[in-house]
Structure formats: C-alpha cells, structure tokens
Amino acid sequence: MSTYVMADLHGRFTELQKLLKKINFGEDDKLIIAGDICDRGEENYAMLKWMESKPANVEFVKGNHDEDFISNVDLLTIIHKKNPNFSLLECYDDLKEMDAYFDFYGTMIELIDGYSTTLEQLSKWADIMQDFPYLKELNINNKNYLIVHAGYMDEDSLANSPLANNSTPSELKTMALSKEVFYTTARDEALIVGGKRDTTIIAGHTPTISTSVFFNLGKVFRGERPEINSVIYNIDCGAGFLDETKSANMACIRLEDEEIFYLR
Numbered sequence: 001m002s003t004y005v006m007a008d009l010h011g012r013f014t015e016l017q018k019l020l021k022k023i024n025f026g027e028d029d030k031l032i033i034a035g036d037i038c039d040r041g042e043e044n045y046a047m048l049k050w051m052e053s054k055p056a057n058v059e060f061v062k063g064n065h066d067e068d069f070i071s072n073v074d075l076l077t078i079i080h081k082k083n084p085n086f087s088l089l090e091c092y093d094d095l096k097e098m099d100a101y102f103d104f105y106g107t108m109i110e111l112i113d114g115y116s117t118t119l120e121q122l123s124k125w126a127d128i129m130q131d132f133p134y135l136k137e138l139n140i141n142n143k144n145y146l147i148v149h150a151g152y153m154d155e156d157s158l159a160n161s162p163l164a165n166n167s168t169p170s171e172l173k174t175m176a177l178s179k180e181v182f183y184t185t186a187r188d189e190a191l192i193v194g195g196k197r198d199t200t201i202i203a204g205h206t207p208t209i210s211t212s213v214f215f216n217l218g219k220v221f222r223g224e225r226p227e228i229n230s231v232i233y234n235i236d237c238g239a240g241f242l243d244e245t246k247s248a249n250m251a252c253i254r255l256e257d258e259e260i261f262y263l264r
C-alpha cells in the first residue's frame with residue numbers, strides 16, 4: 001500500500017489517468033490531491049464528474065481555484081435568484097459584464113455552454129469542494145507529513161512573522177492574518193518563512209516552471225528550513241501549461257520513499 005500526492009491538476013483529466021496508470025495506482029493505494037483540480041485545462045467537466053463519483057482511495061485538499069469555483073457558483077446562484085426567468089447563460093453574461101474576474105479561466109462557460117450543466121449540478125460540485133479540508137496531516141514510517149495547497153505556517157509564526165509588520169504590503173499582511181489565505185495562496189513565503197517543525201510539507205500552487213524561489217525547470221522542487229527541521233516539496237510542475245510549455249509536467253510523489261513520478 002502506497003500513499004501518493006499530486007497537486008494542481010487544472011482540468012488535465014486524461015493526463016491524470018495516464019499518470020495513475022504509470023504508477024499502477026491500485027485499490028490498496030491512496031491518492032491525495034493538494035488542490036486546484038480545475039481551470040486552464042480543457043477537461044474540467046470530466047474532472048468534476050470524477051470528483052463527484054467519490055473515487056475510491058482519493059482525498060482532496062482545497063486550493064485557490066477550488067475556492068474560485070465555489071465563489072463563481074455562489075455568484076451565479078445569487079443572480080439566478082434575483083432573475084428566476086433568466087437562463088443560466090443569461091445569468092453568466094450578466095456576471096461577466098459586471099466582473100472581469102468572474103470565470104477568469106473560462107471553466108464556467110465551458111461547463112454551461114459546452115456541457116449544458118445545470119445550476120443544480122454546479123452547486124453540487126461546489127458543495128463537495130466546500131468540504132475539502134485545507135490541510136491533511138499524516139505520519140508515515142514515523143515521519144510527519146503535511147499536505148496543503150500553497151504553503152503552511154503555524155498560527156503563532158504567522159502573527160509574529162515579517163509578513164505581519166508595518167512595512168509589509170497590504171496583500172501580504174492580509175495573508176499573514178489569515179491562515180486559510182496563506183494555505184491556499186502563499187508563494188515564495190511558503191519556503192522563506194513557512195514550514196512546520198519536524199515536518200515535511202507537500203504543496204503546489206506555484207508552478208516550478210515560473211519565476212519564483214521554486215523554479216526548477218518543471219521538476220519537483222525540494223527546499224529546507226533547517227532551523228525548524230522542515231522540508232517543503234513543491235510538486236506543481238505546471239500541468240496547467242502542458243500544451244504551451246515544453247518543460248511543463250505533471251508530477252506525483254510517493255510518501256513512503258519520496259520517489260517522484262512524472263507524466264513525461
């Protein structure tokens with residue numbers, strides 16, 4: 001029995017299935033997906049149907065794109081309540097006119113226009129995502145692991161961190177004050193000031209193909225904060241960009257031996 005972690009699938013359903021086949025993912029194994037199952041890729045419908053089917057041995061952790069999905073559905077629900085005679089497409093058009101960030105990646109329109117998805121179905125998916133935890137902690141072979149979408153920082157450290165002081169830009173300050181925001185959106189700070197004592201963090205969110213402290217040419221990044229005996233793996237190798245960037249990849253880590261597997 002093995003425990004695998006993946007992150008940032010971003011609507012790449014076919015590639016997810018390929019990678020699961022490659023690792024011989026079986027009934028006795030467990031897979032944890034560390035957030036962001038939708039957006040960017042083109043198979044969001046298949047991904048969401050798969051999530052809804054509650055696949056055996058698969059657990060999910062909440063990412064910022066999962067939260068975006070929930071808030072997009074919330075907005076659609078509000079507009080639909082106000083205008084019960086509107087079709088879902090008309091509600092969508094209304095929102096899109098009001099807010100440039102509504103459905104920024106085109107996932108909602110793909111689902112509504114391409115798959116005739118109903119508001120009831122969208123709400124069902126959003127409800128399932130709402131119940132995703134922000135963190136998952138495991139102990140494997142006497143080693144502590146923490147699975148989170150973007151990064152982890154203890155609440156005490158958050159309050160006392162350089163992020164919370166007065167010279168910090170307001171965006172980072174908000175992040176420092178809300179642990180959920182840190183868990184889902186931290187970038188370089190996940191490595192620089194994040195971590196957990198005596199724990200290995202498995203996270204994603206910042207693709208290792210983009211300019212950041214995690215840059216590693218599309219390979220999994222491993223970093224350390226020796227002062228707290230914490231390790232962080234960033235396993236987001238840019239699956240969202242598979243068709244535009246050669247170095248982009250989809251990765252999977254097996255916790256029992258920390259071996260890493262790639263789609264390509």
Ligand SMILES: [Mn+2]
Nearest residue numbers: 036063064205
């Ligand atoms: Mn993300």
